[in-house]
Amino acid sequence: MELTRLLLFAQETVAQTAGSESSGGQLMLLLTVFVLAIFIGFEIITKIPPTLHTPLMSGSNAISGISLIGALLTALSGEPAMSRILGTLAIILATMNVVGGFLVTHRMLGMFRKKKG
Amino acid sequence: MELTRLLLFAQETVAQTAGSESSGGQLMLLLTVFVLAIFIGFEIITKIPPTLHTPLMSGSNAISGISLIGALLTALSGEPAMSRILGTLAIILATMNVVGGFLVTHRMLGMFRKKKG
């Protein structure tokens, strides 16, 4: 339902930003990318054994730390001081998410390895 | 190999069209859409029973008649006469592909229905 809300939202704005877009317009393409990626996500997580729920959760959580890239882009774009500070804070937070997330997933998966009896 | 060739091609041009694109640039987004759709295609056709090979082939063949939309767009864009003629020819061909393709698939699938003994 979060999703449909977002889509409705998007739809509204598109409607607002006057009819200047073609189906190759940027926003349109961004939306296409969004929809396709959602499909891939759904397609991939179909049958997954319960044992892997927790590692998958933590691994995909690390991937969601991709906002690190957004943080870098804003922190890099210089000036106003305020936005650089926010950007740097975002970098710290996102890096923790990414580094910690992948590492903890790795540790967790280590526990699942087949051991000798 | 057709695919990699196409990608190499694309890469070349991107390199040619100077460094003006950002990662939100239009060509980039078109390529992203392309890559994601390829992924979805691969993801979907994983395990398919041999019996369905022929209908799948003919059904997806009908979908590839999507160039009908391209044909419409060029035929619609008026002037030069030559391009309108080509567009109209393309419409005829693509429509045959689409209409015939879906119909023949439907007939084929009809044969697979469970029948009473």
Add this chain to the structure above:
Amino acid sequence: MSSVWIDLSYLVVIALFIFGLKGLTHPRSAVRGNLLGSLAMLLAVVFTLMGTEQFDWSLIALGIGIGAVAGVILALRIQMTAMPQLVALFNGFGGLASVFVAGAYLILILKKSSPGSDVLVATAASGLIGAVTFTGSLLAFAKLQELKFIKDIRFPGQKLLNLGLLIGGIVLSVLLVNSPEHANLYYWLMVVLSLALGVFLVISIGGADMPVVIAMLNSFSGLAAAATGFVLSNNLLIVAGSLVGASGLILTQIMCVAMNRSLINVVFGKLQPSSGSGPDADVVYANVKSTSPDEVAIQLEVASRVVIIPGYGMAVAQAQHAVSDLSDFLTERGVIVEFGIHPVAGRMPGHMNVLLAEADIPYDQLKEMDEINATMDQVDVAIVLGANDVVNPDAANDPNSPIAGMPIIEAHRARTIVVIKRSLSPGFAGVPNPLFALENSFMLFADGRQAVVDILAALREG
């Protein structure tokens, strides 16, 4: 309608295409998947037309009208058995449409402005792939239709010629991108070269490999449509095109695996000729026994479990209705009759299923390979009806056989085997079949349909 809504409706169309394709991969959802796909296409056309303010209805209506009528006629009049070639034909049309669209757009933009090189590359790709798809598909059609004037043509240096044509096409593409002032010329030259390439690529491939080739060309036509999408910066064309491109590629691969061959081998290689290193036919067939319809009828009269293994010969002889009658007759007499369907029996995937379904054979009498093999030891009579390679025990026993490794229907494990074919000539793979010479094998040399009719007549009399 404002173009914003068209944009959003395109997203819906994209989703429908994905669901449609997904549906086509499962038996239960296939019909719905196909309908979803056609709905998506209809919506795409409607939304596209709604998006343009003023346009010339006449030409559009004419084009769509002619195309639709022709498509419907072809699709409805075609015989079930001729469907693969029809698919090839349609596929070729799609490819040619891409060539025309890219060509038309090229004229259009050259008039208006100097296009970016990305658009030009996409145009060239669209033309090249589309043209190869067109002639390749036409040839595949002609071969499957067994048109008289088409032969499998092989000549020395053919691969070199193909390579030359491909390089020529690419060089012209580069020229096209680098000097847009002559782009139209280069484009159509390149199209001509590519048309030739399509011809020479497919002309050497045997008719029996055509299903694989069609799947491959289908993938190409998808890629051509995707390239057209890049030309027009149209997300819908890109998505639908690449969906088909990717799935076609996978399908090609899956079909090659089912036939135990590689794609390279299909396109460039030829199957081991029958005179090759394999066993000599005369030696293998030294002890072949032949039989008559009456004798077969007698064997069937005392049988309680019969398996019929159809192959390409059943399709050639159009024996499906006769065999259905035979099956009904035996079933009424309390005999258990089953059909053993090999995944690559015939000349297209699902070939046997389609034919037998056409003849109203109940679905649950059709058994897949593994299932039928599991009960083969209890079978009294196995009737091999125009099948050859798919029941060849050498696939398992002789590692040097060209079909080595292909799983087979193990007819040789039945108590009695009756093989119906016209002669001792080999099947698609061109190798002799030791099954025919087994102690408990009997050959019934006749046309498939006639043989079955005769057996049934003998049964009715007896």
Add this chain to the structure above:
Amino acid sequence: MSSVWIDLSYLVVIALFIFGLKGLTHPRSAVRGNLLGSLAMLLAVVFTLMGTEQFDWSLIALGIGIGAVAGVILALRIQMTAMPQLVALFNGFGGLASVFVAGAYLILILKKSSPGSDVLVATAASGLIGAVTFTGSLLAFAKLQELKFIKDIRFPGQKLLNLGLLIGGIVLSVLLVNSPEHANLYYWLMVVLSLALGVFLVISIGGADMPVVIAMLNSFSGLAAAATGFVLSNNLLIVAGSLVGASGLILTQIMCVAMNRSLINVVFGKLQPSSGSGPDADVVYANVKSTSPDEVAIQLEVASRVVIIPGYGMAVAQAQHAVSDLSDFLTERGVIVEFGIHPVAGRMPGHMNVLLAEADIPYDQLKEMDEINATMDQVDVAIVLGANDVVNPDAANDPNSPIAGMPIIEAHRARTIVVIKRSLSPGFAGVPNPLFALENSFMLFADGRQAVVDILAALREG
């Protein structure tokens, strides 16, 4: 490095993320999938940095340095059992990062130009979703960590308050889009409301439902990142974010199904309280027999097949090492010892697997529910170690039970059942368990670890 190459490398990164996520869904490829994902992230950072000509190394290095060190320390020092809450914590950080990025970018573009409303909508979405994710995750962390000052708080009108906060957030978003001159103000106000919303949304949810909540919040943080991608027109953020968003949503759904609950029920409902319409505990437990470690040891001495069914109590008692010793001891004596692992035993998916793996129990001794149920009739002694709901026969027998329909491990079919727990108090679902009162059931009232240690001691003596 020219930005063209960055663009293309982004495509590679996208593909790596997809392969990584795909890998995480299969046991054999999970480790590689995780490594692929981290490689993708590393490449994304490197390429992004290479794409900017001049930049201030100091701040970037500082940020990444602090974040990385903190992340490593947290990830390495955490106890295996505390991993779910750590994931929640990290998830919250990701959400807050999205809030900050969107906020920073808003300041930036407002300085430069008046942004399009699409960018503003995306900014608002990013802030709203990110803020809810942040406080929601922090609360989930606190609850799982069982921090003292956190209680499950429910008050009348809570849903109304949540709805009000959500509407407030949306109204502020609309204001933000419509009057960009005050965008900063509206943005941070909206963030504050959303932070509150995150708190009140999660505060009423029981600690045991946290895994589902975390999966949901994880999906949110993905969507927040995707929204940030729309803000920055960045394809990489959109793809990675929506991958996580979609897969998190599915995972939430799958987890709900495994627990036989609906998402609505998890977020808004409460489980049937123990005083509800279910059977009365006093009645059910009228005939409960208790036992001692010595008696259990005697039963084990004559057993040839033992199944241990661990549950949440084993985690609480940290009994995994003791149980490993017991299992080794019995195995050496020739007893067949197996563990029956229910998919939702404990409080997170795979909880039991992780604990038992930590205690070096051989992988092939762990059996899934269906496998262990198939052999349950031959089991001499079933030791239920701190499990309750997952062995409750009412799930199958009583359609009115709050856990009705949940598949269980059928311990009741074993010859003798020994239940180790501290009291007769109920488990997570709050319902009495008729298993405890069976003819052949014996209760060993004790802390899980201590009980196992005592049984082992008795066995060694005896």
